[in-house]
Amino acid sequence: MSDVKFLAEETAKLDIKGFLDVEIDPTLDLFDEIERLKREKNAIVLAHYYQEPDIQDIADYIGDSLGLAQQAEKTDADIIVFAGVHFMAETAKILNPNKKVLLPDLNAGCSLSDSCPPPLFKAFKEKHPDHIVISYINCSAGIKALSDIICTSSNARQIVESLPLDQKIIFAPDKNLGGYINKVTGRNMLLWNGACMVHEIFSLEKITRLKERHPEAKLIAHPECEEAVLRIADFIGSTTQLLKFSETDEAQSFIVATETGILHQMQKNAPDKTFIAAPPDNACACNDCPHMKLNTLEKLYLCMKYELPEITMEEQLRVAAKRPIDKMLELSRQFGL
Numbered sequence: 001m002s003d004v005k006f007l008a009e010e011t012a013k014l015d016i017k018g019f020l021d022v023e024i025d026p027t028l029d030l031f032d033e034i035e036r037l038k039r040e041k042n043a044i045v046l047a048h049y050y051q052e053p054d055i056q057d058i059a060d061y062i063g064d065s066l067g068l069a070q071q072a073e074k075t076d077a078d079i080i081v082f083a084g085v086h087f088m089a090e091t092a093k094i095l096n097p098n099k100k101v102l103l104p105d106l107n108a109g110c111s112l113s114d115s116c117p118p119p120l121f122k123a124f125k126e127k128h129p130d131h132i133v134i135s136y137i138n139c140s141a142g143i144k145a146l147s148d149i150i151c152t153s154s155n156a157r158q159i160v161e162s163l164p165l166d167q168k169i170i171f172a173p174d175k176n177l178g179g180y181i182n183k184v185t186g187r188n189m190l191l192w193n194g195a196c197m198v199h200e201i202f203s204l205e206k207i208t209r210l211k212e213r214h215p216e217a218k219l220i221a222h223p224e225c226e227e228a229v230l231r232i233a234d235f236i237g238s239t240t241q242l243l244k245f246s247e248t249d250e251a252q253s254f255i256v257a258t259e260t261g262i263l264h265q266m267q268k269n270a271p272d273k274t275f276i277a278a279p280p281d282n283a284c285a286c287n288d289c290p291h292m293k294l295n296t297l298e299k300l301y302l303c304m305k306y307e308l309p310e311i312t313m314e315e316q317l318r319v320a321a322k323r324p325i326d327k328m329l330e331l332s333r334q335f336g337l
């Protein structure tokens, strides 16, 4: 079959499957192949901390949402391969309209982003015309286009504190992060009722029992967790802040209340310390993000080889969504983040 015909057929299948389902020669070393494709195509692999360890190890940059957006803004690669979820690849495309942005599996969505549909949010915003909108980066391009400033869990507090005290604010889409920021800043932001399925699932009861069994361990939690978990945490921070804290703090063991992918970097950075994943409130023993874990090394290789699936976006939407991201990046520079 000709390459053109093959690609046309696979592209048609992509619409249904969301990823390339092409047989791979089992003798190939995918790590070597991905490195070769990076060089040949001037491609960069950006990976979120919640990706599987193999993908983290092959990535050119691993980070949380703020770091990934900053890398996407400054890269001179021709192709950005985004090992993360859809809104992250979308953010890279918003910042790089002339570059090719690839996502190994288009099904890699986000429950938090899905909890805030743009038409409903637009109606909500119209009811509060005197409020400005700060949206957590975990949202669709449609929500970004309706926002004034984007934030991440690394800079949300500083961004909110940079606004005048009497400024009315809508915070979307994560009610847990918004509630936490309200608490630490003393603000009363209006919160959209969205949440992340991974961070809402932690069991307070099981964590409390775990703390009793490991009294020496510090509980460290992401602010997307529910208030009850945050209340008993020894440290609260973004993924990057949790990583830094676990490396530099004197404690030798930690109970980690966020997606389990981060444990790979924590263990690499501090091999002698002990990291225990906080248990979820279900029969399963792990709290993996099912969206993040849709990406695999095989899908990453295929997506680099065939340059599919690609993220595309209508220009008007892209321009509207870029404005609040630029604002966040500018503020982060001012804050030294």
Ligand code: SF4
Residues within 6 Å of the ligand: 050, 085, 109, 110, 111, 112, 113, 138, 196, 197, 198, 199, 259, 289, 290, 291, 292
């Ligand atoms: S961990 Fe939660 S917020 Fe992050 S991608 Fe998964 S569902 Fe979305």
